[in-house]
Amino acid sequence: MSDVSLAGPPARFRPATxxxxxxxxxxxxxxxxxxxxxxxxxxxxxxxxxxxxxVAASLQSLASRDARDAIRLTLTIAAISVPLNAxxxxxxxxxxxxxxxxxxxxxxxxxxxxxxxxxVVAGLCIxxxxxxxxxxxxxxxxxxxxxxxxxxGIILATMFxxxxxxxxxxxxxxxxxxxxxxxxxxxxxxxxxxxxxxVTLPNIRWALLYGVLLCNxxxxxxxxxxxxxxxxxxxxTATMPTTIEMLYQEYLSVAAFSLAAVLALLALVTLxxxxxxEIRHADQLAATHRH
Amino acid sequence: MGRxxxxxxxxxxxxxxxxxxxxxxxxxxxxxxxTLLLKGANYGLAGIWETVNRERVxxxxxxxxxxxxLAAIFNLVFGVLLAWVLVRYRFPGRRILDAAVDLPxxxxxAVAGISLTALYAPNGAFGQLAAEIGWKIxxxxxxxxxxxxxxxxPFVTRTVQPVVEEIEREVEEVSATLGATRLHTLRxxxxxxxxxxxxxxxxxxxxxxxxxxxxxxFIAGNIPLVTEIAPLxxxxxxxxxxxxxxxxxxxxxLLISFxxxxxxxxxxxxxxxxxxxx
Amino acid sequence: MHIEIDEISKQFGxxxxxxxxxxxxxxxxxxxxxxxxxxxxxxxxRILGGLEFPTSGRVLFDGQDATGVTVQERRAxxxxxxxxxxxxMTVFDNIAYGLNARPRATRPQKAEIARRVTKLLxxxxxxxxxxxxxxxxxxxxRQRVALARALAIEPRMLLLDEPFGALDAxxxxxxxxxxxxxxxxxxxxxxxxxxxxEEAMELADLVVVMSMGRIEQIGKPQDIRARPATxxxxxxxxx
Numbered sequence: 001m002s003d004v005s006l007a008g009p010p011a012r013f014r015p016a017t018x019x020x021x022x023x024x025x026x027x028x029x030x031x032x033x034x035x036x037x038x039x040x041x042x043x044x045x046x047x048x049x050x051x052x053x054x055v056a057a058s059l060q061s062l063a064s065r066d067a068r069d070a071i072r073l074t075l076t077i078a079a080i081s082v083p084l085n086a087x088x089x090x091x092x093x094x095x096x097x098x099x100x101x102x103x104x105x106x107x108x109x110x111x112x113x114x115x116x117x118x119x120v121v122a123g124l125c126i127x128x129x130x131x132x133x134x135x136x137x138x139x140x141x142x143x144x145x146x147x148x149x150x151x152x153g154i155i156l157a158t159m160f161x162x163x164x165x166x167x168x169x170x171x172x173x174x175x176x177x178x179x180x181x182x183x184x185x186x187x188x189x190x191x192x193x194x195x196x197x198x199v200t201l202p203n204i205r206w207a208l209l210y211g212v213l214l215c216n217x218x219x220x221x222x223x224x225x226x227x228x229x230x231x232x233x234x235x236x237t238a239t240m241p242t243t244i245e246m247l248y249q250e251y252l253s254v255a256a257f258s259l260a261a262v263l264a265l266l267a268l269v270t271l272x273x274x275x276x277x278e279i280r281h282a283d284q285l286a287a288t289h290r291h
Numbered sequence: 292m293g294r295x296x297x298x299x300x301x302x303x304x305x306x307x308x309x310x311x312x313x314x315x316x317x318x319x320x321x322x323x324x325x326t327l328l329l330k331g332a333n334y335g336l337a338g339i340w341e342t343v344n345r346e347r348v349x350x351x352x353x354x355x356x357x358x359x360x361l362a363a364i365f366n367l368v369f370g371v372l373l374a375w376v377l378v379r380y381r382f383p384g385r386r387i388l389d390a391a392v393d394l395p396x397x398x399x400x401a402v403a404g405i406s407l408t409a410l411y412a413p414n415g416a417f418g419q420l421a422a423e424i425g426w427k428i429x430x431x432x433x434x435x436x437x438x439x440x441x442x443x444x445p446f447v448t449r450t451v452q453p454v455v456e457e458i459e460r461e462v463e464e465v466s467a468t469l470g471a472t473r474l475h476t477l478r479x480x481x482x483x484x485x486x487x488x489x490x491x492x493x494x495x496x497x498x499x500x501x502x503x504x505x506x507x508x509f510i511a512g513n514i515p516l517v518t519e520i521a522p523l524x525x526x527x528x529x530x531x532x533x534x535x536x537x538x539x540x541x542x543x544x545l546l547i548s549f550x551x552x553x554x555x556x557x558x559x560x561x562x563x564x565x566x567x568x569x
Numbered sequence: 570m571h572i573e574i575d576e577i578s579k580q581f582g583x584x585x586x587x588x589x590x591x592x593x594x595x596x597x598x599x600x601x602x603x604x605x606x607x608x609x610x611x612x613x614x615r616i617l618g619g620l621e622f623p624t625s626g627r628v629l630f631d632g633q634d635a636t637g638v639t640v641q642e643r644r645a646x647x648x649x650x651x652x653x654x655x656x657x658m659t660v661f662d663n664i665a666y667g668l669n670a671r672p673r674a675t676r677p678q679k680a681e682i683a684r685r686v687t688k689l690l691x692x693x694x695x696x697x698x699x700x701x702x703x704x705x706x707x708x709x710x711r712q713r714v715a716l717a718r719a720l721a722i723e724p725r726m727l728l729l730d731e732p733f734g735a736l737d738a739x740x741x742x743x744x745x746x747x748x749x750x751x752x753x754x755x756x757x758x759x760x761x762x763x764x765x766x767e768e769a770m771e772l773a774d775l776v777v778v779m780s781m782g783r784i785e786q787i788g789k790p791q792d793i794r795a796r797p798a799t800x801x802x803x804x805x806x807x808x
Binding site for chain 1: 296297298300301302303304305307308309311312315316319320321322323324326327330369372373375376377379380382384386388389390391392393394395396397398399400401402403405406407409410415416417437440441444449452453460463464467468473495498499501502503504505509522523525526529534537538541544545548549551552556
């Protein structure tokens with residue numbers, strides 16, 4: 001760079017850090033283009049195909065018996081498995097962050113395990129354990145409580161794939177918050193349950209909501225594991241995602257995509273709430289979500 | 292034994308939280324996986340090998356692994372770029388872009404699957420464009436690749452983002468005062484700092500892609516030996532009530548998952564030892 | 570090198586970090602910029618190093634206008650308060666960094682780089698730590714490595730931002746002498762920023778007392794102590 005006139009700073013002072021404006025814009029354009037093709041286009045396509053025959057046709061397909069049964073079943077599954085996983089997440093996070101014991105790291109690895117197991121393999125495991133030709137499964141079927149090809153199996157499969165969600169959100173937050181507040185409450189004579197309710201819960205509520213949100217989105221959308229264990233019996237064990245598959249394979253494109261659009265809306269609402277939490281309650285979420 | 296199994300603590304709820312945690316972990320995760328492993332043990336290594344060592348199974352495992360690797364490599368490069376852009380630059384639409392990164396986590400895989408197929412099928416918006424230059428995407432390995440890129444997209448970005456945020460400006464400044472060009476700084480200072488996190492994200496994306504089912508089967512075409520992925524093979528065996536064969540393939544995939552979990556942990560241990568942070 | 574600061578000012582948005590200040594630093598001097606936080610001393614140092622561009626005014630090195638010279642071409646050995654060592658590189662690679670970053674045409678041979686790094690490790694009296702990583706060093710060792718890394722590029726001046734700020738009192742005193750020795754050996758014009766008046770008085774040939782973006786007084790330590798120019802200086806040096 002040449003020397004500078006006395007009039008003041010040169011028109012283009014290159015800061016020591018940061019890229020040139022050209023490189024910056026090139027990278028921003030690549031980011032936008034990449035996400036437009038990879039993420040926005042599929043999202044838009046769902047709604048375009050769903051509304052191909054107009055809003056009325058789309059709504060009508062959602063009112064069909066198959067669609068209504070599937071929506072009801074998916075809501076029921078989520079209503080059961082998400083609270084159970086939330087309870088597990090709170091218990092596991094409490095155990096891991098409030099006590100010191102050997103094998104803690106191993107326990108965390110085990111809790112994270114479902115993230116690295118294929119949903120199909122997860123479904124397979126449940127079929128092998130509770131299927132009609134296994135020892136436990138045979139006995140349960142004989143006593144009128146089938147698990148595979150029935151609701152309990154779907155719940156189990158859903159819980160498997162969403163297992164770590166809540167615990168993963170809570171553990172880093174509770175580690176950061178430490179034990180001092182709970183210890184203070186204990187010295188003041190509060191009971192254990194009261195300490196949890198009045199001290200811990202208010203501190204972790206946003207992180208808990210965050211975890212529940214992600215857990216719920218995955219629970220309603222799970223396909224692979226549920227496809228294996230459910231048997232996809234219309235009106236009985238067909239969830240929204242498996243119904244989408246059946247409709248799609250019957251070339252009922254508008255019906256399939258209309259149901260898919262409902263799930264896509266759910267995904268959008270989830271992202272919206274998640275972003276709102278990241279903006280408004282950043283200080284009470286795990287550090288990796290603050291931006 | 293110097294260290295007690297459990298340190299005494301005035302905190303309440305040890306029994307309750309331990310009970311809930313271990314019971315649910317066992318019931319939901321450990322017992323089912325244990326059943327699969329037990330099945331494998333009964334079946335024997337030779338039996339598993341006999342099932343896996345068939346052309347169709349090898350082809351499926353190889354396909355799943357190869358395309359997952361390629362997709363994860365793509366996501367590694369794009370994910371690091373995305374993380375950098377989202378943290379370092381301020382531009383209109385940044386928040387939307389940031390939120391959009393998570394869409395593959397939030398959008399059900401079956402929805403993504405049929406939607407990608409609609410886009411890339413020969414009569415779809417992108418498929419038509421590609422067809423004009425004689426490029427078939429849906430129902431070929433290209434289609435599988437795109438679906439796997441989609442599901443693995445968030446991992447690298449989300450692991451690298453916090454690391455970019457933590458880089459002290461002074462490290463970049465000192466590099467400049469030592470005479471390094473911006474490109475040299477990026478290549479020799481910034482990139483090595485991002486590498487451990489990027490590799491962790493890469494391994495997570497890879498693990499996810501290898502086991503992915505929902506977003507792939509619609510676009511794959513599922514032709515044996517050509518576009519048939521390993522998870523689909525398990526489902527086909529199950530539909531034929533071939534539980535032993537399904538279990539054998541399942542164990543092979545489980546072992547791949549464990550290997551990758553180990554890889555992630557090794558990366559983290561290595562980077563913590565060497566650089567003192569993850 | 571003789572450094573002249575000619576009517577330099579710096580605005581950050583609407584706030585003025587530096588009102589126009591002028592200052593001449595004789596070649597080979599050891600200068601302290603002394604002042605409380607917010608006095609503009611670090612901003613001035615960063616302008617000298619090319620990390621910040623002044624809103625108005627000029628910087629002259631040996632009489633030549635260097636205001637627009639980029640940070641890369643300025644060859645100012647800069648030591649940050651946090652040291653900003655590269656955590657993923659060994660001490661050796663940290664020190665060699667500036668030499669390795671040169672374009673191929675001016676980059677020394679590998680053996681020559683190794684020779685220079687070894688010499689610098691001797692200069693900072695830590696000859697055996699080349700293979701270690703920064704995380705394996707004490708605070709005092711890190712500071713000396715940062716100093717060696719800055720010296721490796723054969724700088725025209727040495728700029729240090731609170732070089733002892735992150736150290737405990739005992740190490741601080743040792744390293745003060747270390748900096749004095751290195752300054753005397755290299756003969757480089759050296760400017761360091763500090764808020765510690767004792768440190769400035771003890772170490773520097775010339776002390777520049779700053780407050781609120783203005784220079785309150787320039788002088789030898791004993792002169793400043795004997796004849797504080799303003800009430801601020803009197804309060805600050807007796808504090």
